[in-house]
Amino acid sequence: MARKPFIAGNWKMNLNHLEAIALVQKIAFSLPEKYYAKVDVAVLPPFTDIRSIQTLVDGDKLLLTYGAQDLSPHDSGAYTGDVSGPMLAKLGCSYVTVGHSERREYHHEDDELVGKKVRAALKHGIKPILCVGEKLEVREAGGHVDHCHQQLLAALKGLKAEQVKDVVVAYEPVWAIGTGKVATATDAEEVCKALRGALADKYGAEVADEVRVLYGGSVKSGNIAELVACDNIDGALVGGASLQADEFTKLCALAAGGPLP
Numbered sequence: 001m002a003r004k005p006f007i008a009g010n011w012k013m014n015l016n017h018l019e020a021i022a023l024v025q026k027i028a029f030s031l032p033e034k035y036y037a038k039v040d041v042a043v044l045p046p047f048t049d050i051r052s053i054q055t056l057v058d059g060d061k062l063l064l065t066y067g068a069q070d071l072s073p074h075d076s077g078a079y080t081g082d083v084s085g086p087m088l089a090k091l092g093c094s095y096v097t098v099g100h101s102e103r104r105e106y107h108h109e110d111d112e113l114v115g116k117k118v119r120a121a122l123k124h125g126i127k128p129i130l131c132v133g134e135k136l137e138v139r140e141a142g143g144h145v146d147h148c149h150q151q152l153l154a155a156l157k158g159l160k161a162e163q164v165k166d167v168v169v170a171y172e173p174v175w176a177i178g179t180g181k182v183a184t185a186t187d188a189e190e191v192c193k194a195l196r197g198a199l200a201d202k203y204g205a206e207v208a209d210e211v212r213v214l215y216g217g218s219v220k221s222g223n224i225a226e227l228v229a230c231d232n233i234d235g236a237l238v239g240g241a242s243l244q245a246d247e248f249t250k251l252c253a254l255a256a257g258g259p260l261p
């Protein structure tokens, strides 16, 4: 089955709502609509930008989608500072990142919490972008495939095969994030292929064939083409390069198979 490439821009904690509007307008202006037939594009801004982006996307009927970078495992209640799945769904979010290594590291999120967040997203019709990835010492010890495999299956625990189809998996080796050190396409494909294999073993070939597996970590317009050329890499979760309209547009166009706009 041919999976449509998917490029998601994780803005992390960058851009206020005015800057967010300006960036989405620039992307909309520079990436002609015809590209969306061949690539799905999403931006994942901070919470404070989402309402502005919703208004822009709905008002101008943009084909770009958007989502959030985190959600609470709870629907509502006394959880100061948290934002829930129903709130994100009401804002039209299509995606939410879950288990990003920065949340695992700075907010001590473990696989159990990540799993709860995956289930919270799915419950409200939001596709989780489930991030897995190893630190440098794990890769150097040769444990990267097992590590990612374990993170994946732990987060999906308890889900039915039908639900797993709506999960997007992102392989993001921690040592490649924000460092300029991109994994080689061969290294990225090795893990993405193993993750799809793990999904096939547990949920069946049909599910594994449908799930989109992305690579993330220092992705730019200069390396996206060789990454998406790999059989098991269906696109990218892009950090730094998603903050520049020209670079992000180029990257999306290349993931669509070109030509550059």
Ligand SMILES: O=C(CO)COP(=O)(O)O
Binding pocket: 010, 100, 172, 176, 177, 178, 179, 180, 216, 217, 218, 219, 237, 238, 239, 240, 241
């Ligand atoms: O963490 C990332 C996306 O979620 C990757 O970030 P960079 O593209 O800046 O390396």
